[in-house]
Amino acid sequence: MNPRAKARIEAEIQRELSDIIATEAKDPVLKQALPDIVGVELSHNGQRATVYVFAGDEGTREEVLAAFAKDAGFLRTELAHRIRLRRVPALRFAWKDPLERRPR
Numbered sequence: 677m678n679p680r681a682k683a684r685i686e687a688e689i690q691r692e693l694s695d696i697i698a699t700e701a702k703d704p705v706l707k708q709a710l711p712d713i714v715g716v717e718l719s720h721n722g723q724r725a726t727v728y729v730f731a732g733d734e735g736t737r738e739e740v741l742a743a744f745a746k747d748a749g750f751l752r753t754e755l756a757h758r759i760r761l762r763r764v765p766a767l768r769f770a771w772k773d774p775l776e777r778r779p780r
Contacts (some may be wrong), residue, residue: 677722685761686716689725692758696751705743708734714774718765726766728772737771745767 694713696704697746717726731740744751748767756764 677718677720681723682718685722685759686699686718686725688759689718689727689755689765690716692755693751694720696754696758700754702770703743703747705736705739706747709733709740709743711740711744712774714772722761723765726768726770728770730771730773738765739770741769 690713693716697711698712701707711729711731713727714730715728717728719725727744729740729744731737744767748769752764752767755767
């Protein structure tokens, strides 16, 4: 997969997942925490996507990640209805603070 296509797909997944969570998520943890999708990293073959989320409060980290893991199937199905891909990648969720700097 060429880098431009990969970046376009990552941005589209990020945009659509943000919308799905804001409008269609029914999980009370996700409704209360209002998590942000801060990035998506697609695997080299496009079969898996790591979705980086942040909800502002480190105390809710485990709850939010568990809610995402539980709803991964629903989110992937909704994503399949919204984007045109031959195969929608399996979703894996990870916590990422957008303000935290990476060590050099």
